[in-house]
């Protein structure tokens with residue numbers, strides 16, 4: 001994995017399609033390894049997790065990935081309104097933490113922060129989410145999930161349901177899928193559709209996508225339904241939220257017309273958008289997705305540390 | 310309004326109507342002590358309306374040329390020496406512009422970390438407008 005050693009992972013657009021497949025292969029090899037062997041891969045190495053914005057899920061996934069590789073973890077996670085690094089610039093924090101660690105995973109509320117951090121870091125920066133912008137490790141994990149569950153990307157019909165405007169996971173994922181010939185269907189409440197810059201880059205990539213109003217009949221023909229969180233505060237009014245909310249809930253009833261092998265994914269944590277009565281169905285892929293995400297984060301850490309697997 | 314001929318200086322023509330005032334701000338304040346002609350919303354055969362600016366006894370450097378073009382891609386600049394047009398310039402916009410444009414995305418890291426130098430990818434859109442995209446947050450600044 002020489003080509004990844006020392007590299008920053010800021011945006012999946014920086015990776016070629018063959019490099020993406022190399023990471024998938026590496027995740028497969030790690031997946032197949034006995035746990036004790038995987039546990040030797042990053043012995044003596046330190047991952048710093050710098051979370052200027054709380055995201056328990058992503059941070060735990062990175063930390064678990066490092067522990068399962070036999071490495072150590074340090075870092076901070078700020079509560080929404082506190083400021084551990086009050087007054088300190090991003091550049092100073094990164095330059096200091098780069099002395100204490102071999103790799104840095106960061107989440108920051110400002111967009112472009114991971115790219116900025118990478119220009120000051122002598123160790124690899126892994127973007128764990130920058131504002132509503134990008135979330136490449138989630139995207140690589142989701143790509144790995146599709147490949148493990150469906151065996152292919154090309155020709156898949158993938159629906160995206162929910163808040164597509166603020167959903168950074170979606171912004172990164174759809175631009176990757178466009179490069180692999182996936183047909184995408186966007187179903188968002190009015191005013192929460194994909195941002196213009198994402199739409200522009202999909203057009204530049206020659207992507208096959210449609211934007212439609214959601215009804216449960218839209219589920220026909222989909223191979224994958226990727227559901228994202230609907231947050232009340234994103235709606236224009238409480239009434240609109242209450243009016244729309246129920247029509248965006250995926251429950252057993254909403255799946256009546258779905259393909260038997262429809263795969264339902266969700267980046268988690270969920271609110272009410274996927275009813276718990278779906279969890280026991282084989283179609284519910286979101287917990288397996290979290291596990292594939294963990295394996296992919298192990299692969300990303302190993303690759304950027306330059307570990308031979 | 311009549312625009313007088315100038316002897317030495319520059320003529321900025323084909324400025325997008327109404328943008329002239331922004332263009333004037335790009336020049337050092339010393340121009341306030343020289344003769345300036347500024348005509349706004351002049352009728353022109355090719356553009357319907359445009360602004361024209363003439364400034365006496367001033368030169369433009371390449372950086373200013375680029376800023377002029379970013380503000381008004383249609384601009385032409387004539388350098389006047391001894392009452393003659395010595396050179397006519399249609400400035401080019403480089404594909405990447407650093408430190409000139411400020412990102413308008415309030416969540417952009419370049420606004421929080423103000424020591425960062427802004428970086429924009431610039432391209433012409435199909436509508437003939439320039440598209441300025443922040444290299445950090447990808448937001449498009451109008």
Ligand SMILES: [Zn+2]
Pocket residue numbers: 112412413414417418419443444445446447448
């Ligand atoms: Zn920006």
